[in-house]
Amino acid sequence: MPATKFTCPGGNDIPIFQCLNSCPNSQRCMFLPTLRAVAESLDRKIAEPTVTELLAGTRETYLKKTSDYAVDPVQQLYAIHGSAVHTIHEDKTDGNMLSEERLSDEVTSGKFDLYGQIIDLSDKTLGDYKVTSSYKLMRALGYYKVDVPTGEVYKTGLRKGQPKTKKEWRTDGVRHLLDWAIQLNYYRILLEERGFKVDRMEIQAMCRDYSLRIAAERNITKPVYIIHINKISDHWVKCYMAAKAKKLKEALANGYMPPICRTKERWHNRKCSDYCAVVDNCPYGRMVKQSAKKVA
Ligand code: SF4
Ligand code: SF4
Known part of the structure; x- marks a missing residue:
């Protein structure tokens, strides 16, 4: 069941079709075409759970499929940023690339963004566009801060005699991107099962708050990053996704809310x-x- 209502800035809910027909408030919170685009992005046409739905919490996906819910159209703007990125790349591929094909197996389905000669001469690269926050990027890139001695000591106060330190960035931390990695690996498996070998997996991540000071404070200094995704074993990825699909299917069949x-x-x-x-x-x-x- 898709979202059926919008939450207005004042906090009241309104059926989406009513909002699109006529706004009861003195002024619309956004232009009508933007609201239509948000409404369209919520109108899911695929009944079976997709790779991205299975990656979310099972309870969240269950509730999205079974209950009536409202969304704040302003918060949904981030989702349509992602769609806009896909639109601006439409018709920019060539004969060495495949794009936006939905592939499925007995467990789920997923639409990969790009496959082919997209970053170097190898024609076997799987690519994915992401529009994300500087926080998510900092974690996905494995950036973290450490205290480094400055060579000076405190001369007064409670810490007198103790060495002074300053914060420095390191870029070799744990990369928190398991969801992205499982998603791309699943697309890789779906492609390889159809005879399209994948040599590399890369994400082109665009930072949506790049121009804000908070991004610089997180060591995000570029609007776009290419992030390499490592291969995960086919067996592990398939077992993980099959287990999540089974839990969701059982909950839907029995009508009980998952944990x-x-x-x-x-x-x-x-x-x-x-x-x-x-x-x-x-x-x-x-x-x-x-x-x-x-x-x-
Ligand atoms: S345009 Fe905005 S304020 Fe008006 S009904 Fe729709 S969501 Fe509410
Ligand atoms: S626990 Fe409930 S509120 Fe929290 S993310 Fe899951 S479905 Fe949403």
């Missing part, structure tokens, strides 16, 4: 309190949201 999303899937509760579209239909999410409100 709460895993800690990583719910971004340590940050998603529940601020970003999950189905939070109002999830008892755990409602509890997290209420406690966050009390603290604020």
Whole structure:
């Protein structure tokens, strides 16, 4: 079941078709074509769970498929940024590339962005566009800060005699990009099962808040990064996705709500309190949201 309502800036919900017909407020919160684009992006035409749906928390995907929910159209703008990036690349491929093909197997389906000669002379590269935040990029690139001695010591105060330090960036940390890696590896498997060998997997990640100071504070100094994705064993990827698909299928068939999303899937509760579209239909999410409100 796709989202059926928009949440207006004042907090009230309105059926999407009513909003598109006529806004009851003194002025629309966005231009009508933008609202139409947001509505279109929510109108999913694929019934079976896709690779990206399976990568999300099972409870979140279950609720999105079974319940009526409202989305804030302003928050959905990020999703249409991603679609816009695909649109500007349309018709820019050539005979050495394939693009935007949906492939499926008995578990799920996924649409890869690009395959072929897209970054060097190898015609076997799988590529994916992402539009993301500087925070996600910093973590995906494995950037972290360490304290480095300056050679000086504190001369007064509680820390007198102790060495002074300054923060320095390091770029060899753990790369937090497992979801991206599983997604691309699944596309790789789907392609290879059809005889298209994949030699490399790369993500072109565009930073949507690159011009803000917060991006520089996270060591994000370029608007776009190419991020290499390592191969994960076919067996592991297939087992992981099959297990998630099974859990979702069982919950849908029996009509029971799956356990709460895993800690990583719910971004340590940050998603529940601020970003999950189905939070109002999830008892755990409602509890997290209420406690966050009390603290604020
Ligand atoms: S245009 Fe914005 S404010 Fe008006 S009904 Fe739609 S969502 Fe609400
Ligand atoms: S509110 Fe949190 S736990 Fe509930 S579906 Fe959303 S992400 Fe999952």
